[in-house]
Amino acid sequence: MLFQRRKPLDLILQTAAKRSLSRQLGAFDLTMLGIGAVIGTGIFVLTAVAANKAGPGMMYSFMIAGAVCALTALIYSEIAAMVPVSGSAYTYSYAVLGEVLAWMVGWALILEYAVAAGAVSVGWSGYANGFLAHHGIGLPDFLTAGPFWVEHIKDQGAVIHMVDGVTHKGGFNLIAFLLALLVTWLLVLGTSKSAKVTAVLVAIKIIALMAFIVLAFPKVQGTNFEPMLPNGWGTPLSGVGVLGAAASIFFAYVGFDAVSTAAEETKNPNRNIPIGLIGSLAVCTIIYLLVAYTAIGSMGAQPGGPLSESKEPLAFVLREIGHPGWGDAVGFAAILALPSVVLMMMFGQTRILFTMSRDGLLPDKLASVHPKYKTPHVITWITGIFVAFFAALFPVDILADISNAGTLFAFAAVAIGVMVLRRTEPGRARPFKTPLIWIVGPLAVAGSALLFFSLGWNPTIKFFCVWAIVGLIVYFSYARRRSHLAPGNEHLLHGHGDKLDADPLVQEGPNAGP
Template identity: 55%
Template sequence: MIFDRVKPLDAILAAAEKKSLSRSLGWFQLTLMGIGCVIGTGIFVLTAVGAQKAGPGLMIAFAIAGGVCIVAALCYAEIAAMIPVAGSAYTYSYATIGEFFAWTVGWALIMEYAIAASAVSVGWSGYFSGTVLGGLGIHLPAWLSAGPLALGGAAGGFINLPALVIALLVTGLLVIGTSESAKVNAVLVIVKVTALTAFVAITLTSSEFEASHFNPFLPAGVFGGWGTGVGAVGAAATMFFAYVGFDAVSTAAEETKNPQRNVPIGLVGSLLFCTIFYILVAAGAIGTIGGQPIMDAMGIPLEAGSPELARQCAMPQYADALVCSNEPLAHALKMLGFSGFGNAIGLAAFLALPSVILVLIFGQTRIFFVMSRDGLLPERLSRVHPRFKTPHVVTIITGLAVAIGAAFFPVGQLADISNAGTLYAFLMVAVAVMVLRVRDPGRKRHFKVPMVWVVAPLTIIGCVLLFFNLPSAAMLFLPGWGIIGVVIYVLYSRRRSHLGQGIVEVVDDVAGDETMVPIEPGRKND
């Protein structure tokens, strides 16, 4: 049976204890980590994409996406505190619903991290071209600063050269061993939060702030229709990308002091902070310069990243529109006459976004390593460079894929595809929490989801709702990617699986030491 392998939870915990890193992170560092990874392209760039989908309803979109993430975070908090190991949703699935589903989750996470890194690279490109080069009086031609592969045809570009270059530079840094330290991350968090706080303060107190800019509040309604990706829920499905990254807190559980207490605080705390912040930023941007979408002849918002929207944005009447800007927050401040603050916002994004790219590519290789450690992916792809002592092969492969995606695809389309994989992973974590409550009710839980039989189903419903409000191309990408993964699993991974070979690490409670114990292939952790 393909669904018959569930890795014993005690084996996972024993392996983690044997191979774990130094536990040095507290709740404050975890919260900063969550905020640092969450605040990025989503708010600095996708504000324009979200406004094109929902208009002023973008504020509701942030609340919807944040709400789904918060209930998902509670599920993450319980299971991450119980299983404080690397691998995140992949490992949780392996210990609860089995190897096959764990493989599909890991496969989706590999896609999520890589495509999300591409999206952030494209977001960085907009601020680099607009604020940095523009401030120097240098203007890249359109064919060098925009990717052509928007839905429906070319969008005026040939290759997004800055996005390609930044993705390759970050990959090079990871190959030679440069990583982001906790202190650097804290500094970058301060830079981003300070910049956004200044944005909120300026816009909400501006004389240009008008209530009329919020009318109509929901120009495309709450639901824009299946597969259209517009309306408040459609925008929430895209703005969900603005929250992606909080799950990275759970992957740091092995390096956290008192993970049972600190992981839940880091997860929920960073999400609450970001949700409130995002709503205020959206209100400030729309209230000052407006955020109504550009409609087609049928009164439906044009698809973000589409060639028709690019054509409309090139017209003089839309030259100053929020929805047409590649650097919407800096653009809003410049329109208000605060060019200095606008440039500061642009510089903050320019400085901070590469660190997000680094974390995402690093996170992808971490998931890859855990799957490789379990025998589901070839170990030779995880070779360590003899000089730099880094996993150069998988890092280079990942970096090239990220660079190609960044060079040719628009940010909105990349974010939607990444969201599809993330929503699937979040859904499976909610399933895992409920399965563990039934299968292993006696195991100590330092954090328990309140009303788990309400919260976990709400997480599943929320993820499904957002998934089916993504554009149809993004919805179809996940099952297409999944089919490729299933073929690889059947032809390679299932035969090479360490669990399938009957060898796992468990803790001998009597002897008090760790022993390699063979078990029957397919035996479940009952």
């Protein structure tokens, strides 16, 4: 009974058709949105974190994380093409695994998207503050990092205070805070505007990374790859070694699944969603391996070394190998382009919460659509304010690992759901069919579990467990009785008496334009 509340796929499609967002995104838009969501803090900032955990072995870390994501992309392509509506893993779990697990997946996706948006904002502020300081106009240290940021290296004249015997610096990351609010405002203006801005920023990011590869490649030396595995392969729960770095660098790939959250706003989603998912992931994987190889080979990446301690590692590498002007240029490109990742993460978060509200699990008001811009403006502003404070208070490595925990949980749930659906509804039309599902599916679940436990118990997995407990409390105290699937709420399930259904400002069907 606890797990029998499932929302049939046909009903999900029917609900989305009545209360849909405008379909205005094509295959190119989705691929650009996917690349825009993926290429960002992971490669521009977390390269340093991976170097500190695995040294040159982070090359293997990129491969492991990319392989897990490739398996998951094939899984997502099948279910997203079958159910082209907002909600991503949450919606898919609702149809197959039941309401409780769907709620937990949606709850975990808050970590994937909202916390990730905060992490990218912090990563962006590292480049922005570094760029300003390099030109003599840096902000006071108190305004460049949150209170939980830990200083790992000898401080150069900055004011440091001690908390529980650990050195800290900073108080409120002002630039990261302001970026999150700016992106929120842009998202409220509309999806099509966001997509056009993102396409430009994606081009800037790719050009910057290509420039980095071209300039650093001639400086590659084989000796910089020795020792290749200074911390070994690592073990689950240790948080170090190749596996620990893979678990962290996994954040570099997070975002490709955000393409599926735009399914309800996509033209011909059966064709375009798989193209956007697989295409964006393939492009990003190739770029990542080239960047990692040139960064390691040009100046080394041993734990505790200069690269592992930099907040702007790619710009730092170019400056160190004799290209200070290009280092500034790459840093400036990151400053221009990383906001697109914040935008896509917040885009995905608002669409998931929008769908949960539409199902009655969150207050109905959150599903309100702006009368002029046709966007879910209420939930967008709420999400943006929370993201802004995440970014202002916490460091990038903690936010990234917590985000990864939520993402990996959702990835495993979707893989299980697709396999279950193959058994329960074998005759349903599948515009895209995952090849070798009984090999790909179990490998996707196992890979997600391996990376999850490689994040380390403290603080990441511990925080995830607390977050899950809070989610269950919220579900059983509020969401379960207000769900449209709850006894007595059947009229809401079919749209009778639904204020939003009667709102003439909400589009009437899946193909309605603005």
